[in-house]
Structure formats: structure tokens, C-alpha cells
Amino acid sequence: DIQMTQSPSSLSASEGDRVTITCRASQDIANFVAWxxxxxxxxxxxxxxxxxxxxxxxxxxxxGSGSGTDFTLTISSLQPEDVATYYCQRYKSAPLTFxxxxxxxxx
Amino acid sequence: xxLVESGGGLVQPGGSLTLSCxxxxxxxxxxxxxWVRQAPGKGLEWISLSIxxxxxxxxxxxxxGRFLISRDNTNSAVYLEMGGLRVEDSAVYYCTKxxxxxxxxEYWGQGTQVTVSS
Numbered sequence: 001d002i003q004m005t006q007s008p009s010s011l012s013a014s015e016g017d018r019v020t021i022t023c024r025a026s027q028d029i030a031n032f033v034a035w036x037x038x039x040x041x042x043x044x045x046x047x048x049x050x051x052x053x054x055x056x057x058x059x060x061x062x063x064g065s066g067s068g069t070d071f072t073l074t075i076s077s078l079q080p081e082d083v084a085t086y087y088c089q090r091y092k093s094a095p096l097t098f099x100x101x102x103x104x105x106x107x
Numbered sequence: 108x109x110l111v112e113s114g115g116g117l118v119q120p121g122g123s124l125t126l127s128c129x130x131x132x133x134x135x136x137x138x139x140x141x142w143v144r145q146a147p148g149k150g151l152e153w154i155s156l157s158i159x160x161x162x163x164x165x166x167x168x169x170x171x172g173r174f175l176i177s178r179d180n181t182n183s184a185v186y187l188e189m190g191g192l193r194v195e196d197s198a199v200y201y202c203t204k205x206x207x208x209x210x211x212x213e214y215w216g217q218g219t220q221v222t223v224s225s
Contacts, residue, residue: 038151043201045215046212091212093210095165
């Protein structure tokens with residue numbers, strides 16, 4: 001099965017900083033990657049699909065890039081409401097594996 | 108869109124439980140429905156997927172042979188029959204809906220807690 005490896009597992013940044021999270025697939029998965037945000041105590045929410053398409057209602061400070069095996073989620077200017085754990089997921093075919101998650105905190 | 112899970116609870120190791128998810132607000136029969144779980148303090152784990160008419164199903168290795176996903180397109184419901192439950196199956200179980208005709212997850216239910224303990 002294809003594995004999804006996220007890094008870092010956690011990070012702390014200042015408000016307004018640019019934050020980058022990476023996700024690496026163990027095989028080529030084209031652009032079939034989604035990113036989710038899970039705020040503390042909340043249900044996950046879809047941020048990005050098809051590696052770079054922003055889901056409806058998601059702030060434009062979020063962006064995604066990549067194809068093949070290497071993918072990136074970027075927050076251009078970190079806001080307090082972005083404190084959350086972020087997950088990547090491959091979704092072209094089952095198993096729809098998630099990455100291990102990246103916990104983002106504000107310094 | 109609404110996804111409302113039910114059926115969670117406390118069960119002994121080796122026991123069984125069936126989760127239900129009542130869906131509304133979208134074309135259910137055209138949507139891929141998955142169950143995703145999250146153990147306390149842990150990450151997300153996809154466990155099962157049902158497509159279209161329900162005859163096409165997939166499972167994570169961790170639950171294959173023990174869990175069964177099914178759907179009722181007439182009543183817009185999806186189910187997860189869980190057998191041979193283990194302590195490590197304890198988690199919040201989310202019912203989810205795919206984006207469009209695909210498998211990225213567009214909507215999540217609020218989740219139902221399953222605790223496996225003696």
C-alpha cells in the first residue's frame with residue numbers, strides 16, 4: 001500500500017509567518033491529494049483537493065502544490081484561527097491513506 | 108448536507124457493534140461514503156469505503172474481515188457492522204461523504220464514540 005509521510009509532525013510559528021507542511025507519497029499518486037484542517041476538539045474540514053484546488057470558503061492564505069510524490073500545504077500568513085492539526089490524504093483509490101498529521105501552534 | 112452517526116457505545120473485546128449514518132441534503136446514491144476513525148489523541152485513519160450501489164467496497168487492512176460496510180440508497184443511510192472488536196478499535200468513528208463523484212472527503216459527521224473495554 002502507498003504510504004503518506006508528513007513533516008514536520010509539529011511546528012510553532014509566529015502570527016503572520018509563512019508556514020509550509022510537506023507530504024510525501026511512497027509512489028506516484030499524480031495530483032490525488034487532499035489536505036484537511038482539524039481544529040482542537042472539532043471535526044476535520046477539507047481545505048484543498050486535487051493537490052492545489054482550494055475548497056469553497058477556504059481563505060486564500062491557504063495553498064497547495066505538488067504532483068507525483070511530493071506535496072506541500074502553505075499558509076502564507078499564519079493566523080490564530082489556524083492553530084490546528086493538518087492532514088494530507090491520498091484519494092485516487094483505496095486505501096485512502098492519511099498522513100500522520102502536523103500540529104501547528106502559534107508562538 | 109447532514110451526516111448523523113449513531114450506534115456507538117461500550118462493548119467488550121470480541122463483541123460486535125453496528126454504526127449507522129443517516130445522510131441528507133445531497134444525492135446519496137451518487138456519493139462515495141467512507142468511515143474514518145480517530146483514536147484518542149491520535150491521527151485520522153480511513154477504514155472503509157462504499158461506492159454507488161454498495162457492491163463495491165474497500166477496507167483498511169486493520170479491519171478487513173472483521174468490519175462490513177453497507178448502504179441503503181433508498182433511505183440514504185450507510186452502516187458499519189463491526190465484529191471481533193479489539194481494544195485498539197476504540198475511537199471516534201466519523202461518517203463521511205466524498206467530494207462530487209470522487210473520494211476526497213467533503214463532509215464529515217460529528218462522530219460517534221466506540222469504546223472497547225472489559
